[in-house]
Amino acid sequence: MIRCEHLCKVYNGVPAVDDLCLEVPEGEVFGLLGPNGAGKSTTILMLTGLIEPTSGACYIDDLEVATHPIEVKKKIGYMPEDVGFYPTLTAEENLEYSAKLYGMGKERKERIKELLELVGLEKVTKEVGGFSKGMRQRLGIAKALINHPTAIILDEPTANLDPQGVADYRRIIRQVADQGTTVLVSSHILSEVSKVCTSAGILAHGKLVAHGTWDELAHIGGDEKIVIHIETRTPMPDLQSPALVAAEFAENRHRARLVATVDIRDELADTLARAGVAIRSLEAEHPDIEDVFLSYYEAGEGMT
Numbered sequence: 001m002i003r004c005e006h007l008c009k010v011y012n013g014v015p016a017v018d019d020l021c022l023e024v025p026e027g028e029v030f031g032l033l034g035p036n037g038a039g040k041s042t043t044i045l046m047l048t049g050l051i052e053p054t055s056g057a058c059y060i061d062d063l064e065v066a067t068h069p070i071e072v073k074k075k076i077g078y079m080p081e082d083v084g085f086y087p088t089l090t091a092e093e094n095l096e097y098s099a100k101l102y103g104m105g106k107e108r109k110e111r112i113k114e115l116l117e118l119v120g121l122e123k124v125t126k127e128v129g130g131f132s133k134g135m136r137q138r139l140g141i142a143k144a145l146i147n148h149p150t151a152i153i154l155d156e157p158t159a160n161l162d163p164q165g166v167a168d169y170r171r172i173i174r175q176v177a178d179q180g181t182t183v184l185v186s187s188h189i190l191s192e193v194s195k196v197c198t199s200a201g202i203l204a205h206g207k208l209v210a211h212g213t214w215d216e217l218a219h220i221g222g223d224e225k226i227v228i229h230i231e232t233r234t235p236m237p238d239l240q241s242p243a244l245v246a247a248e249f250a251e252n253r254h255r256a257r258l259v260a261t262v263d264i265r266d267e268l269a270d271t272l273a274r275a276g277v278a279i280r281s282l283e284a285e286h287p288d289i290e291d292v293f294l295s296y297y298e299a300g301e302g303m304t
């Protein structure tokens with residue numbers, strides 16, 4: 001179990017993590033989502049005991065991290081964004097080294113074999129220096145699991161992975177969670193965690209702006225969002241409406257994709273008519289989860 005209680009980290013008077021309260025139950029895969037600079041890495045560094053909170057606390061299985069750093073390190077596995085390995089050693093030798101650091105005895109042989117099979121590297125005998133990014137990432141997960149942790153924390157685990165690498169990573173994480181390990185995954189890309197996480201929280205400017213299961217997140221606040229596609233014969237001006245939460249223009253402003261809290265097609269048609277812009281098409285669709293998340297990020301922007 002991973003828990004944060006009113007967790008804060010302030011750098012030079014500016015909060016990087018601001019009053020974060022969250023709980024990830026055993027065996028759950030939780031996605032910590034947020035744009036760059038939202039405070040994900042700072043949260044993870046506090047959870048792993050690598051930096052201390054300015055105030056508040058975080059816990060792994062009811063042990064406070066800041067006051068029990070050694071015990072907590074034995075209970076968790078951590079995979080940073082860029083995992084370090086000895087390039088001239090094989091996967092097995094690298095894991096052997098990590099296992100020894102945890103003071104594991106002869107039982108480490110069996111654990112290493114089990115983990116290499118889990119991540120599909122059991123037949124690879126070359127040195128890690130010659131590994132692809134996907135292979136390094138899989139070995140990173142094995143390294144994070146070497147000490148039989150009750151919780152693993154992965155910082156941007158799919159960064160720079162190709163689709164096969166992402167699929168492999170998802171399969172492994174599901175297996176790890178099925179075995180009862182609590183997993184916290186950080187990412188700024190929703191689609192990369194939505195397929196593997198059972199629940200998620202969204203950080204914006206250090207604050208948790210929403211959290212829950214995917215279904216809850218899609219409906220929090222009760223305000224379903226609507227996506228509107230516009231195509232015009234001449235370029236569009238900036239479009240403004242209190243109901244508008246996001247706008248993306250394309251093809252020299254001949255096309256736009258808008259996210260709004262209500263259907264504002266009539267209002268948009270009036271605005272464009274007044275601007276002398278002829279409409280080719282104006283359509284609305286139900287939003288996908290990406291749009292809902294984009295609106296949370298935008299909401300977080302207004303919180304500074």
Ligand SMILES: Nc1ncnc2c1ncn2[C@@H]1O[C@H](COP(=O)(O)OP(=O)(O)OP(=O)(O)O)[C@@H](O)[C@H]1O
Nearest residue numbers: 011015016034035036037038039040041042043188
């Ligand atoms: N050591 C530090 N000193 C000063 N400011 C810091 C430090 N570490 C992080 N910050 C600031 O805290 C904020 C949160 O950063 P953090 O790295 O936690 O965000 P993030 O969500 O992990 O972003 P990214 O996805 O880009 O890694 C940022 O504004 C960052 O500049």
